[in-house]
Amino acid sequence: xxxxxxxxxxxxxxxxxxxxxxxxxxxxYKIAPRMDNAGxxxxxxxxxxxxxxxxxxLIDQHVHIAGGGGEQGFSSRTSEMDATDIxxxxxxxxxxxxxxxxxxxxxxxxxxxxxxxxxxxxxxxIYTGSYSTPPVTLTGDIVRDLVLIDKVIGVGEIAxxxxxxxxxDGPTLLKIASDAHLxxxxxxxxxxxxxxxxxxxxxxxxxxxxxxDSDLPPGMFVPTHQNRSLQLLEQAVAHCTAGGRxxxxxxxxxxxxxxxxxxTLMWGGADPSLVTVSSDAGGSGAGGGAGSIQPLFDDIVCxxxxxxxxPELAFSLVTQNPARLLCLYPRKGVLRQxxxxxxLITDADYAVKRVYCAGRLMLEK
Numbered sequence: 246x247x248x249x250x251x252x253x254x255x256x257x258x259x260x261x262x263x264x265x266x267x268x269x270x271x272x273x274y275k276i277a278p279r280m281d282n283a284g285x286x287x288x289x290x291x292x293x294x295x296x297x298x299x300x301x302x303l304i305d306q307h308v309h310i311a312g313g314g315g316e317q318g319f320s321s322r323t324s325e326m327d328a329t330d331i332x333x334x335x336x337x338x339x340x341x342x343x344x345x346x347x348x349x350x351x352x353x354x355x356x357x358x359x360x361x362x363x364x365x366x367x368x369x370x371i372y373t374g375s376y377s378t379p380p381v382t383l384t385g386d387i388v389r390d391l392v393l394i395d396k397v398i399g400v401g402e403i404a405x406x407x408x409x410x411x412x413x414d415g416p417t418l419l420k421i422a423s424d425a426h427l428x429x430x431x432x433x434x435x436x437x438x439x440x441x442x443x444x445x446x447x448x449x450x451x452x453x454x455x456x457x458d459s460d461l462p463p464g465m466f467v468p469t470h471q472n473r474s475l476q477l478l479e480q481a482v483a484h485c486t487a488g489g490r491x492x493x494x495x496x497x498x499x500x501x502x503x504x505x506x507x508x509t510l511m512w513g514g515a516d517p518s519l520v521t522v523s524s525d526a527g528g529s530g531a532g533g534g535a536g537s538i539q540p541l542f543d544d545i546v547c548x549x550x551x552x553x554x555x556p557e558l559a560f561s562l563v564t565q566n567p568a569r570l571l572c573l574y575p576r577k578g579v580l581r582q583x584x585x586x587x588x589l590i591t592d593a594d595y596a597v598k599r600v601y602c603a604g605r606l607m608l609e610k
Contacts, residue, residue: 246603248371249280252295253590257580258560268586271603275342275582294590295600298556301338301564301578302587305541306494306571307439307469307526310341310369311350316409322349323537325358326527326538328365328425331606334524334542337587339366342439344522344528345409347375352383359396366602368577368587370395374440377411380421380532383420387421391428391436398571399437400425402469405451409445419457426461437570439467440476449480456489461487469523469572470494472506482513485520490570493522493562497542503544504552507562521570522562551578 248268255264255276265280266273268472308331314323331339341359343350353371359369373390374380380400382390388395400421404410413421417473422438440452449468456463468548469492470479478501485491493506501509510520522545526538541563550561568578586604591597600608 247274247289249282250588250590251291251293253297253299255580256298256556256560258301258564259557260327261580265474266580266586266588266606268547269600270563271586271605273580273582273586274461280453294594295605297578297593298591299580300335300556300589300591301346301562301580301584302589302600302602303335303541304338304571304573304578305331305526305538305563305565306340306389306467306521306567307381307494307523307525308339308341308537308538309344309525310339310362311343311527313344313346313528315346322346323527323577328362328367329335329608331362331538332602333597334538335368335589335591335597335600336538336541337589337602338370340370340372340398340571342372343375343381345376345400345404347377347381350375352381356383356394356396357525360468366607367466367583368602369396370571371397372399373397373400374400374403374421376402376407376409376441378403378413378417379401387424388428389432389435391396391425392432398434399429399439401437401439401467403438403442404441405444406445406447406449407441408445409443410441411576411583415440415451415454415458416532418451419459419478422455422459422461422465428463429465429572435570436463437465440474442468442470444474448477450483452489464570466490467492467521470525472497472503473500475501478506478509481512482515485510485515486513488516489520490521491515492517493520495522495524495544496536502547504547507554508550508552517558517561518569520562544598549595
């Protein structure tokens, strides 16, 4: 059965104009202007979407899908996330992770939650590890996790420059990074090292030393929370202009909001293709509750409305860029023939109207 969406203003994420999108077997079978219903075979549904915009489904590479928190005691532990909240933010792919608590939270539970969200229509992956070193794993070894566990695509979030971390030295970090890289090669996965950075005085210095002391590809390192302070963001600008990746956290209020941080990076000469935004949803929020995933979408829209970024650039931060980083491109993160039919449809004011996951209509407003 085929689904035909007609007259959508398409951002792939580059603007490709008004097109029809034909969906078949969970994939985008064809994108072209003015497709003829009669020539498309057995059409299950044909909807005129004139006036609406289409984007790739958002990819959130930092989500505490099984809950997080716990840093103010047991009562501060947060609950598992719900698929409906994820979809309402236009997100179709998530990467789950453990945070500070690798003791009462387990990778087994994280894996099970990822499988549950997959059964509810989302595409899901996880990182092995947590804040501390040596990293917790499923099989007892980072390389084995990446090679043998389907959903494991990297290691994280290892905490650096943060009093809650285990303060690993250079050789320890290098071993973890080397295992992540080798596991990625053997398992044909991204093999990224997803690094949490706190408010510590060392800032990005541990990452700079790690890159300088190894032959590992700089693109495998993903420093996140880079907008938690102006000082850290200034270091991130230098890191990104030198070819390193930078991940910003949506919904930031104590530090630099994402729209301002993106503008600072662009003014500093950063390559926008190396910048991503993630939500940190499910972790403990500023008020003690669970962080929401909705700011991921809201901050992207604010980049367009308040900072004058083009929709192409703004949405690439949460679609094409993370897809390339996680080795999911071109299956994810783009609207093109052969890609997964993960499609976010909004009105002209960027209000979410529909979300398709692998061609299934999962949300309609």
